Amino acid sequence: MYDLFKAELKRFCLWAGAYAFVQLLVLLFLTRVVDLAQQPWEVYLVIASVHALAGLLLGLYQFGGYRRPNAWLNLLHRPLAHWRIALALHGAGALLLLVAVLAPLLLTAAWQETMTARVLDHRHLLLCLAAWSISLIAYLSGSCAMLLPRRVAAAPLVFLALLPGAYATGVGALALQLLVLGWLLALMIVAFKPDIGSPPRGTAGLLLALPMQLTMWLLLVLAGFGVELLWIAQGSHPNNLAQAPVGSAKEADMADGDDLIIAGLASSKLADAPLWREQAAISDIATFGLAITETPIWNELTNRAPMEFDDEERRIRWVFSHDRGRFVGYRLTDRKAVAELGVDGDGRFASPPLPGPRRMLIGRDTLYEYDSQSQRVLPRLRLPAGEVIAGLEFFGERLAVLGDRALYVYDARALTLDTSLLATRQRLPLPAAAGNLQRVDVMELLDGHLVSFTMTRMRHNGEGPSFQQLVRIDEQGRITDVARRELATGYGPAWIWQTWYLSPVIHAVLPAARALFSPYQPGHTRSPPPRPPMVPAIAGALLLLSLLAALLHVRRTALSLPERLAWSLACAVVGLPALMALRLIVPPRETLPPLATAQNSPA
Amino acid sequence: MSDHAIETRALSKRFGSKLALNHLDLQVPRGGIHAIVGANGAGKSTLFRILLGFLAPTAGDTCILGRDSQRLTPEDRGRIGFVNEEHTLPGWMTVQAITAAQRRLYRRWSQPLFDEVLGHYHILPEQQIGELSRGERAGFNLALALAQGPELLVLDEPTLGLDVVAKRAFLEALMYSNTSDDCTVIYCSHQMDEIERVADNLIILEQGQLRNMSPPEEFCARVSHWVADIPFKGPDPRTVPGLLQLQRLDGLHHFLVLDQDEGFADFLRASGARSINSMPVGLDRAVNGFLAQNHAAPAAA
Numbered sequence: 001m002y003d004l005f006k007a008e009l010k011r012f013c014l015w016a017g018a019y020a021f022v023q024l025l026v027l028l029f030l031t032r033v034v035d036l037a038q039q040p041w042e043v044y045l046v047i048a049s050v051h052a053l054a055g056l057l058l059g060l061y062q063f064g065g066y067r068r069p070n071a072w073l074n075l076l077h078r079p080l081a082h083w084r085i086a087l088a089l090h091g092a093g094a095l096l097l098l099v100a101v102l103a104p105l106l107l108t109a110a111w112q113e114t115m116t117a118r119v120l121d122h123r124h125l126l127l128c129l130a131a132w133s134i135s136l137i138a139y140l141s142g143s144c145a146m147l148l149p150r151r152v153a154a155a156p157l158v159f160l161a162l163l164p165g166a167y168a169t170g171v172g173a174l175a176l177q178l179l180v181l182g183w184l185l186a187l188m189i190v191a192f193k194p195d196i197g198s199p200p201r202g203t204a205g206l207l208l209a210l211p212m213q214l215t216m217w218l219l220l221v222l223a224g225f226g227v228e229l230l231w232i233a234q235g236s237h238p239n240n241l242a243q244a245p246v247g248s249a250k251e252a253d254m255a256d257g258d259d260l261i262i263a264g265l266a267s268s269k270l271a272d273a274p275l276w277r278e279q280a281a282i283s284d285i286a287t288f289g290l291a292i293t294e295t296p297i298w299n300e301l302t303n304r305a306p307m308e309f310d311d312e313e314r315r316i317r318w319v320f321s322h323d324r325g326r327f328v329g330y331r332l333t334d335r336k337a338v339a340e341l342g343v344d345g346d347g348r349f350a351s352p353p354l355p356g357p358r359r360m361l362i363g364r365d366t367l368y369e370y371d372s373q374s375q376r377v378l379p380r381l382r383l384p385a386g387e388v389i390a391g392l393e394f395f396g397e398r399l400a401v402l403g404d405r406a407l408y409v410y411d412a413r414a415l416t417l418d419t420s421l422l423a424t425r426q427r428l429p430l431p432a433a434a435g436n437l438q439r440v441d442v443m444e445l446l447d448g449h450l451v452s453f454t455m456t457r458m459r460h461n462g463e464g465p466s467f468q469q470l471v472r473i474d475e476q477g478r479i480t481d482v483a484r485r486e487l488a489t490g491y492g493p494a495w496i497w498q499t500w501y502l503s504p505v506i507h508a509v510l511p512a513a514r515a516l517f518s519p520y521q522p523g524h525t526r527s528p529p530p531r532p533p534m535v536p537a538i539a540g541a542l543l544l545l546s547l548l549a550a551l552l553h554v555r556r557t558a559l560s561l562p563e564r565l566a567w568s569l570a571c572a573v574v575g576l577p578a579l580m581a582l583r584l585i586v587p588p589r590e591t592l593p594p595l596a597t598a599q600n601s602p603a
Numbered sequence: 604m605s606d607h608a609i610e611t612r613a614l615s616k617r618f619g620s621k622l623a624l625n626h627l628d629l630q631v632p633r634g635g636i637h638a639i640v641g642a643n644g645a646g647k648s649t650l651f652r653i654l655l656g657f658l659a660p661t662a663g664d665t666c667i668l669g670r671d672s673q674r675l676t677p678e679d680r681g682r683i684g685f686v687n688e689e690h691t692l693p694g695w696m697t698v699q700a701i702t703a704a705q706r707r708l709y710r711r712w713s714q715p716l717f718d719e720v721l722g723h724y725h726i727l728p729e730q731q732i733g734e735l736s737r738g739e740r741a742g743f744n745l746a747l748a749l750a751q752g753p754e755l756l757v758l759d760e761p762t763l764g765l766d767v768v769a770k771r772a773f774l775e776a777l778m779y780s781n782t783s784d785d786c787t788v789i790y791c792s793h794q795m796d797e798i799e800r801v802a803d804n805l806i807i808l809e810q811g812q813l814r815n816m817s818p819p820e821e822f823c824a825r826v827s828h829w830v831a832d833i834p835f836k837g838p839d840p841r842t843v844p845g846l847l848q849l850q851r852l853d854g855l856h857h858f859l860v861l862d863q864d865e866g867f868a869d870f871l872r873a874s875g876a877r878s879i880n881s882m883p884v885g886l887d888r889a890v891n892g893f894l895a896q897n898h899a900a901p902a903a904a
Contacts (some may be wrong), residue, residue: 003704011695073657078708079681131728194657589660590617592626 001080009362012058016096019054031108031116035308037124038319044302045164046128048134051101052160058093058366059142059453067146067196076194083435086192090185093139102132103578117288117330117337121323126174127301133177137163140184144441147191148208151584152199155212156184162214165514165526169300172517177518183207202563209570211586216577217506224498238490249456249466249487257441261452262471268483269524276450276482279443286395286442290402290434290457293523295364295388296352298322309355325349328378343368343377367401369415381410381422389433390522396444400451404434404522409442409473424601426473431455431484433525436464441565448474451564458526459489462497465529493532500531501539503575539575546579553582558589608633608787609654614663615811616649623649625811626663631804633754636788636804637791638819640795642894646811647791651759655685668755684753688763690740691733694733698726698743704814711852723840724778738769745776748843757789762797768838775798795887805886809894819886829858829867838874847892859884859892 030036062388066075076082105128113120137159144156159180168176190204197210240243244251252260261280265273281434294304299322307320310332318327318341325348327341343349351364361368365383370376381404383389391402399412399422426448430437432455441452451471458464461586466489470482489496498508515524550571554564568585570578609631617625624646631637641647651659656675663674670679674756692701694833706712723744725733725767733744743777748756758777762770777788792798798805798819805822807815815822828849831837832895840849844867848859856876860867868879 003700003707007693007696007700007704067653068691069657070687070689070692071778073655073685073687077683077685078657078679081677195656195659196657196661250784259678349775393847411604592615592617592662 001084004088005007005086005092008089009095012096016100018101020104024107025102027108031112033119037112037118037120038303038306038308040305041302048131051131051135052138055097055138055513056142059139060146062093063143063146072196082188082192082200086189089142090188096316097130097135097139101135102128105131107128117335119319119321119328119352121321122334123299123322130174130177130301133174134180135577137180138244140188144184144188144191147188147196149197149199152208155215156187156210157186158211158215158218161218165517167515173301209581209585212581213574213577214506216580217503220502220576221499243387245488249459252454252468252487253456254436257287260441261285261443264452264468264483266483268484271484283443287439288391288393288441290437290523291361291391292354292389295536296354297519298352304352305394307352311372319466320352322352340375341375343379343425356392364388378419379421380415380536384585387524390485395442400442401597402440404525406430407451426477428473428479431469432527434522435525436527448472456487460491460496462500463526463528465527479583493535497531501535501542503577504539505574543572543575546575549579556588559586559588605701606633607631608668610663610666614665615661616653617661623811627811627813633787635803635805636790636801637804637806638798638800639789639806639808640890641808645808647808648759651757676842682754683771684756686744686748686753686758686761688745688760690742692732692744696732698730699728705747709751713750713752717750720749721775723772738765739768742776742868745773753786755758755787759791760790762794777801782784788822795890801887807893823886823889825862826884826892827860827863828884829860829871829879831856831871832878833874833876845869847896
């Protein structure tokens, strides 16, 4: 086993060394021009994608070579258990990726920690580990794709496709990656067998059957996406018309604030409505939206946005350190460390703050203000317990803070008068989940505000409503419903709920899996509208058809009775994706023609 | 312990619409060198892959060294050597590294035998496999397989693509190792001269079925070559008993026939032959004639 491990190391050691060297050069160059520890999420996604591609190619190439019938026979026909051969080869691959992917990242991190004043937290070391873990997942996906029969080879790749969509972060992200690694490792072990042309059967078959059904569901969804692209190309897609139809969600999304409020007021029966329409045409309307869909979490692996801001007057860059719970400053002139910046001195922040406008620092439920003169950070407002800040906007003399449950209005003048916490002047509950909020438009009235909530986000896939709600709130905080209008999406129910009725079970399970090990985030909340009766009817018909087709198919296969029952049940519950997976994993049994007699009998 | 090194019962394997093995019943006794011949597509490689558990049969049972082929343990595999025509070895490894690894892996490893077989080649321990010629790789592969001390050694067209010198070295290495004294060798080849030299038993597969199993000389004795001077057209081939091949050269009819005695001369005389000559044939001619009988040919041929 050890000999195989060594042999495989030798096979790729030059390539791994070259990859590590090139990566180190690139990283060292990048560290000269940017702080790699404070990049936005997209940068880390690109780096992770490169390592994932490297891992995938290694897996495909390494086992693509062994997959040839004679090479496979030569590899497995030896007095060594198959799982030991598998572990020896994959262990070598994992070590090679460690050298190629992890080592340069750690070296760069070590350089940054010891040679610069930049911030390096423990989470950055975990981020390096995550890069290795992602490359391992891709590597195992590639090897499994090679070890499984061609017709089901795409199944392990579904993890790579779905993983970037997971909400988990920090140690949770690593835990999720570990789960995926464990799954792929188990799948690889059961696929690593002499008869490479047949998929794993029995209980081990579950390791393939579940990702295969996800793959099929994803294919169906992608097919729908392909149709949507054709729809867009054809020119009649509701979101790509030259002019959005009157009364549509698209029109509401794109409208100027005054036009939107005027359109919303059209159906209002209130006596003040005509007056407000006239006022809207000449007023300044503040328009803003859900700016922070995901707030920073302690020890998250990547940044939603750079966790730093510059004090231009003092020429100091303040970078937030998760380990210290404070900002760490270094001079922009000579890159030397100068000080730390905590809450009201050296107090630890309650949550990692995101730099915002006007030297505001946005914590999870608290808004802080940085004062350059005194070099102090003070809390200026705090939302009620359990609520999360999802955006803020200064307009006139007001400050609007968008929480995940309500909109708050404060007197912005108080920010310059003293340093105490601002008092809430008005609180206006959101008409639906914050995750569905597309935009908020606020018009100042003589006594209060007229607020328009446009709830159209996620309307395209049944996860969100499509309406505009106009509300008036006076200075005393009294709320009056002004108008509500439904906004046409341009899609029919059969289009909106297509991902649901293709498989209600997968549609329910996937979001749960996506949120695994993830903290609550305002942008992830949803207020799905009720489904029209035709949608469950379509889903029921598809489930029934899948069951009937499965019953017909399993009769022609070599499956045992329990396996037939399990597959039929899966098709009845999961639907079309399970049926497609069944047909690919379990082809009809091979049958023989009647015994052909030889023309010349054997000697 | 089973008396057979290899045993198949009603073994069939279907690939799409093609039947690679067709209800094959084969019992290969232990000991000796058994040659398996057949045209391309006769099912030889499919048979080996099923025997070694790398392919599931469509129907039927297979045993190798008395064990179910589909349930071979690592210990079972240690008793079976296998050499294929590609001589698949890791090209980035050195000869000594592979040898050391194999020595640690096989408990019955015989270093003297390995050295003896490798002595037929000019191979240096520090050479990389990628640097070896095809013939050297074949010899090294054979040395590895023999030194493992297998009870059964399967050689699947091991001399394919080798030049005459390399081929001779390979055969000498195999024959002088006295492997067949305590090991059953299955030798699959299209080279009849090789089979004639090494095989104790000749197994002919055709279209997935067993067509012959006997010592090569017995098989040769069953095939005879008759030359007859028959004026005009000669007999209708469909009426010629045991006909394998019929050719007309220089006005003479050449009949290659199976299982015919002197009575065939009477048949030829009755067909108008003025003179008749009978002669034995070599294994190459006999097997070729035997296999060509049912070989695919253009409709116009």
